[in-house]
Amino acid sequence: MIDRLEALKQEVCAINRELPHSGLVTLTWGNASGVDRDRGLVVIKPSGVPYAELEPERMVVVDLEGRVVEGDLRPSSDTPNTVHRSTGMSSIVPSGRLWAINWRSQAALSNRVKRPRPSA
Numbered sequence: 001m002i003d004r005l006e007a008l009k010q011e012v013c014a015i016n017r018e019l020p021h022s023g024l025v026t027l028t029w030g031n032a033s034g035v036d037r038d039r040g041l042v043v044i045k046p047s048g049v050p051y052a053e054l055e056p057e058r059m060v061v062v063d064l065e066g067r068v069v070e071g072d073l074r075p076s077s078d079t080p081n082t083v084h085r086s087t088g089m090s091s092i093v094p095s096g097r098l099w100a101i102n103w104r105s106q107a108a109l110s111n112r113v114k115r116p117r118p119s120a
Contacts, residue, residue, distance in 0.1 A: 005041065008034045009056040012043045020051045031076045040064045046073035 002010075015032040019025045031045035043059050061070035066079050 005036055005039065005043070005061065006056070008036055008043050009059040009061070012045070013054050013056045013059055016045045016054050017051050025051070031078055033076075041069065044075050044079055046071065047076050049073065
């Protein structure tokens with residue numbers, strides 16, 4: 001049985017591999033991440049790694065302070081912003097593209113990315 005963190009790494013990797021095809025990212029700039037709130041961990045794309053070369057085992061795991069707890073590569077340069085914003089969200093897709101909001105909404109509707117749950 002695969003544990004939740006490994007499943008999250010697979011999901012985050014798959015979503016990151018899709019980003020170039022959506023037109024949301026350029027070169028290696030941009031990423032998707034996911035949070036395991038129970039463990040206080042965030043899975044994020046490694047910095048500078050081409051999307052086509054991503055594999056679940058290459059994903060970087062950081063704590064909510066941004067400290068690497070698993071992985072040999074540097075986490076995305078978006079990590080400080082990502083961990084700061086991960087409270088109350090299940091995933092984050094930083095992108096400078098105008099289409100990001102639309103893609104995020106469509107992905108949530110298709111259950112590829114879980115929608116963030118509103119805070120109580």
